[in-house]
Amino acid sequence: MASRVGRYTIRLDGCAAVRGYAGYAGKKEGEGPLSDAFDYIAEDNTFGEKTWEKSESRMQKDTLNRALAKSGVTPSTVDMIFAGDLLNQCIGSCFGLREFGIPFVGLFGACSTMAESLALASLFVENKSANVTAALTSSHFCSAERQFRYPLEYGGQRTPNSQWTVTGCGAAVLAADGDGPFVKEVTFGKIIDMGIKDANNMGAAMAPAAAETIKAYFDDTRARAEDFDIILTGDLGFVGHSLLCELLEREGLKLPNLADCGMIIYDREAQDVHAGGSGCGCSALVLCSHIFNNMRAKKINEILFVGTGALMSPTSVQQGESIPSVAHLVHISSKK
């Protein structure tokens, strides 16, 4: 049974194992440096559907099906699914998951959703409130662009600080038994708003939330940087990552093993992605392919996975609001 450690952290007894996982990627992501790790790479980004929103739903459906198959479980044995996405009213998840017949806990954590869903799905298994759970999220470049920025046909210029929304989906199936990796601790983050108003500079808006949650975790657990192979944020990108390093150093936290999914999913120079990748699917895809593969191979043993989300909408930006952000942390280990 999980117990609280310090002010913000919840420690698990190692009863929540990743039983299986899958990562589905879009075409551009499939041309990047992590392509070997993906279960599926789309030939085009339609996923055989007629609208980008339906493509995103289809990607969630297919990814969950693959994760379930790799876990050796059928939908009818899954007790709960924790999912959400960036689309208005989370229609990526609501439509993508409607045929599974699994009790559905809808989430909104913006790009922190993979960490949020994994944390909740793990705690439900750990506390025996569920036997088998699933956690997943997605993003799609084309559905996100037209919702948050401009229709693709408009051909808007991108600023140097802007990030590229990943077309991708990651899903993990949790159970008491499984090869792992294993969820050991979670820290749910507070909403942090430092007044950043530039919706093309999400990394800067999210970095303070990541700093706050990482600091809370280290304060609570008295862990040391060297306890972890990687401390992996979700989608701060190059700009947000630099800022995070600076913020943590000011707090006396030097973390040489900090990395970011948004920085490793693309080849920055060759793929013209400006400040890196972003979107719920960015961290979900990297975690549920590259990272979990390496943890199963024992090449990576201890990680802090810190999902970062910018909690804004086009409406809030138009109304002159700043961008509140949140970061949730999950400590994952290859050992039970």
Added chain:
Amino acid sequence: MASRVGRYTIRLDGCAAVRGYAGYAGKKEGEGPLSDAFDYIAEDNTFGEKTWEKSESRMQKDTLNRALAKSGVTPSTVDMIFAGDLLNQCIGSCFGLREFGIPFVGLFGACSTMAESLALASLFVENKSANVTAALTSSHFCSAERQFRYPLEYGGQRTPNSQWTVTGCGAAVLAADGDGPFVKEVTFGKIIDMGIKDANNMGAAMAPAAAETIKAYFDDTRARAEDFDIILTGDLGFVGHSLLCELLEREGLKLPNLADCGMIIYDREAQDVHAGGSGCGCSALVLCSHIFNNMRAKKINEILFVGTGALMSPTSVQQGESIPSVAHLVHISSKK
């Protein structure tokens, strides 16, 4: 510690008590039959803010502050808050709650959010993963109309089946100690889609989800209708309620004590609300004022609270999609 009962239900040991709660209402709701129960009734629906979205955020902030004060706890003692709303990217919650400094678990359950948040907040307390939690949600007629239908200035005609989005917010604070009422069981629902496509007939879209979850609960627990003073759905309204009665009868479930928050929050004839109230705030406000007041007064002792949500967006409707729905059930008792 909570344990699973049957296929879908989780039973609590009575360790999750409602320590305090508050309900804030708009002007129209304050003119309805439940007005005496509300903590605050707005003179106009701006709540002193310049845009309807900011009004909704402000309502969440004020309601949570009142619920915390009535619970005798400060924000710094609350371990987690579970919240969400209907606005794109849940900005009602993200902006309304950003100043509290409480770890934030963002939810999207459409109008089922009060049941979803209450269920999660209770389970975290019950399983000792948190000491004090809060659950809340809201809706606002004006922000919902312009997002889901037409700008108010357009003066669109409403169809007879349509419902009136409640301007209101309900918040509950949960802890191991408190006067109650107490959360005893929860059943998270599946996504159900019976192919209803009329976005002006949400009640019909949501009724099958309510029927499914209620049936799952009775199958799991072997409870009888007479064990409950009220079985209270969220916002089916008059049309959806009739349909739910019919669907349950077909399944052999005769529940004479079925009621719906959307039917009791307004005076149907005098207030011109067509098929009744709707919105996340509808069930949140009724529960966190009228119902909890009556439970504390022991006039109502056992209820099943069944939040109902239509998981659609304007985009999904425009693309010809049907309306998937979900219903989450919480069994609440005045006795520990």
